[in-house]
Amino acid sequence: MTQDELKKAAALAALDYIEEGSIVGVGTGSTVNHFIDGLAGIKSRIRGAISSSEASARRLAAHGIPLLDLNDVTELPVYVDGADEIDSGFSMIKGGGGALTREKIVAAVANRFVCICDASKLVSPLGRFPLPVEVIPMARAQVARALAALGGEPRLREGFVTDNGNIILDVHGLSITDPLALENRIDQIVGVVTNGLFARRGADMLLLAGAGGVERRARR
Numbered sequence: 001m002t003q004d005e006l007k008k009a010a011a012l013a014a015l016d017y018i019e020e021g022s023i024v025g026v027g028t029g030s031t032v033n034h035f036i037d038g039l040a041g042i043k044s045r046i047r048g049a050i051s052s053s054e055a056s057a058r059r060l061a062a063h064g065i066p067l068l069d070l071n072d073v074t075e076l077p078v079y080v081d082g083a084d085e086i087d088s089g090f091s092m093i094k095g096g097g098g099a100l101t102r103e104k105i106v107a108a109v110a111n112r113f114v115c116i117c118d119a120s121k122l123v124s125p126l127g128r129f130p131l132p133v134e135v136i137p138m139a140r141a142q143v144a145r146a147l148a149a150l151g152g153e154p155r156l157r158e159g160f161v162t163d164n165g166n167i168i169l170d171v172h173g174l175s176i177t178d179p180l181a182l183e184n185r186i187d188q189i190v191g192v193v194t195n196g197l198f199a200r201r202g203a204d205m206l207l208l209a210g211a212g213g214v215e216r217r218a219r220r
């Protein structure tokens with residue numbers, strides 16, 4: 001199977017976690033695109049979706065899936081999203097597509113985070129994938145210096161603007177021995193909007209697609 005076929009297998013397995021008549025939190029990325037396409041097949045059974053990006057919103061709308069405003073929602077049973085890396089404790093690096101901030105917001109409201117991945121995304125430790133950090137543009141240089149002081153090499157994602165009008169610094173070479181501590185530390189840098197470590201709010205369920213099928217793991 002190709003990597004894209006594995007992504008699709010994981011994404012379609014997530015349809016099993018959608019509750020009848022519920023609102024679905026929807027992530028961003030190539031794996032989630034398969035999930036959105038699958039969700040279209042059961043759209044009459046859900047109330048609508050909360051999107052984590054403009055790109056996913058466009059795809060949901062193209063399928064005729066109602067888009068809802070997170071501010072109008074008090075109950076979000078499930079959030080389905082991919083990851084750039086996930087470890088055995090279900091901490092993740094996310095934001096390869098630049099949607100990390102809205103993803104973190106929607107995930108924070110959801111009762112359950114279902115992570116959909118091909119097997120290559122499961123790693124130990126996190127950190128080969130450069131850590132995306134969303135930054136207010138005027139703070140770029142000072143945030144870059146602070147990230148360098150943490151041992152990373154921040155590189156501006158050239159020509160990219162987030163859905164929130166900000167920039168992304170991709171931080172290479174970080175040693176991530178304690179994802180939760182590093183997530184909290186980077187969030188304290190003035191000018192940082194969000195960083196792509198999802199350790200405070202990790203995944204609850206991992207659907208991991210490999211050659212042998214989709215393995216379903218719950219967080220211990």
Ligand SMILES: O=C[C@H](O)[C@H](O)[C@H](O)COP(=O)(O)O
Nearest residue numbers: 029030031095096097098099
């Ligand atoms: O900003 C993007 C998201 O965090 C994605 O979930 C992540 O980059 C994984 O994307 P993909 O499914 O395309 O590998």
